[in-house]
Amino acid sequence: MKMSVSITFLLCCLAHCLPLPIPRMATLETDAITDSDLDFAEKRSVDCLACRLQHMQSFFGQEINGWLDSETLDLMKQPRCGVPDVAEYNFFPRKIKWPSYNLTYRIVKYTPDLTQEEVDQAIQEAFKIWTDVTPLTFFRLSFGTADIMISFGTKEHGDFFPFDGPFNQLAHAFSPRENFGGDIHFDNDETWTNDTRGAFNVFTVAAHEIGHALGLDHSSNPEALMYRIYTYTRTRDFVLPEDDMEGIQALYVYIFMTGENATVINSVWPDLPKQIDEAYECPGKILLFFLPSILHAGKKFWALKGHIILEGYPKKLYELGFPRTLQKVDAAFHDTKTGKTKFFVEDKYWRHSIGGR
Structure with a gap:
């Protein structure tokens, strides 16, 4: 009896669960799309x-x-950097730079193609090409979170921008900011090398991606390091092209200004005295700072390349060829047409070139 009641109840429920035709008004209005619309799309x-x-x-x-x-x-x-050129690049805003000149980096994951020591050396040399022409410094961390985190990965590797396997996209980097900002990722599906053909040079690709991590976009100049297409370069022969040098120095070197963007010189070059008479830039990107006399020892000058004080400096001002009695330099100007620098003192000037006056 209980079984008969249960079956009857189930049949009644099923009667209410039977499928019904969907009303015409609930369908998609596909009939509203014309051939003209499709042609336009x-x-x-x-x-x-x-x-x-x-x-x-x-x-x-x-x-x-x-x-x-x-x-x-x-x-x-062609093998290339994974940072887009002409498409929207939402995680790489324009004109972004690091607020500090002292940055840290950490190599989190390595490639099996090279020893860790070889990768460390290649990355260090890649950073050096940028420190040679700017006041930037890079300090390597062994643990913790650095400004620039470097790793080798494959396919989907945690940043929502997966690699595509061997040969095409070699690496990508993020512009300066928090979280992923500044991070550099290499595609571990590629074959990586130090200085041989037939594989991709870690130094060359790292130097390019560091440029992005510092705020540089791609360059349309095929001779530039920041050109998107990979070109093999031997590490020991590499010289940073002028195009890249001008780009990075536009972000980090021109600090002698007034107003709210002014930067205290001693915060960039802490080893220099605070008072500076004059400075100028010569073709080798060397800045000369003429300093007040110390205990009547005569005027001195310093030479720097990037943030590094060159060996043997400071020197006495007369070593440039000035009279020993000279006590003041009013201005200095480098003439790119003649290759000489003019030093102005009151109503006189001296013309100086390497190896003479």
């Missing part, structure tokens, strides 16, 4: 792609035609 998609291709072709100095031709395809297949 297709044309807009093609136009958008052509616009992106034109931007990329312009950036790399190719013929601007908006077509995915063989030359453009070959360019897209």
